[in-house]
Amino acid sequence: MESIYDNRCKNLNKVKKEFSTNRDMAVKFNTTEQSIGQLLNGNRKIGNNFARRVESEMGLPTNSFDQRNIDIPSEIEEISKKIAELIVELDVPPEKIIQIIKTIYASSEK
Structure with missing residues (x-):
């Protein structure tokens, strides 16, 4: 199991x-x-003060840096732009987009 320090380093x-x-x-x-x-x-552990400073400076929720797999806002924006480009390129109708989102949401609940 990964420690809080492993999560912070990642x-x-x-x-x-x-x-x-x-x-x-x-x-x-x-x-x-x-x-x-x-x-x-990983040669030096990230302490609480530094973790909170990074969260603050990067606009992340408090204590999120301690969790596994945080999402950096720019990553989400980049992924969203790529998805939007594909939707336009493939000419996906709105009702299909809603169906895709529901399918993704349902699979994430499992």
């Missing part, structure tokens, strides 16, 4: 995708580039 690596460099991340989260590197590779 989530920080997801957040990393939003930045060009570790230096950019360090500036955003008011720490050093070296610290960011250690946190990203």
Whole structure:
């Protein structure tokens, strides 16, 4: 079973995708580039204060950084745009889109 520190490390690596460099991340989260590197590779554990700072700066719900598989807002936007492009490209009628959403929702409840 993964620890809270494993979850935080994985989530920080997801957040990393939003930045060009570790230096950019360090500036955003008011720490050093070296610290960011250690946190990203798991050589240093991410504490409560840093986890809450990342959540605050990234617009994430409090304590979400401790959970498995958080969604970064830009990831959701990117996926939504790709889905919308496919819907337009395939000329999917609205009633089919509703049916697809219901099917996805039903399968996620299992």
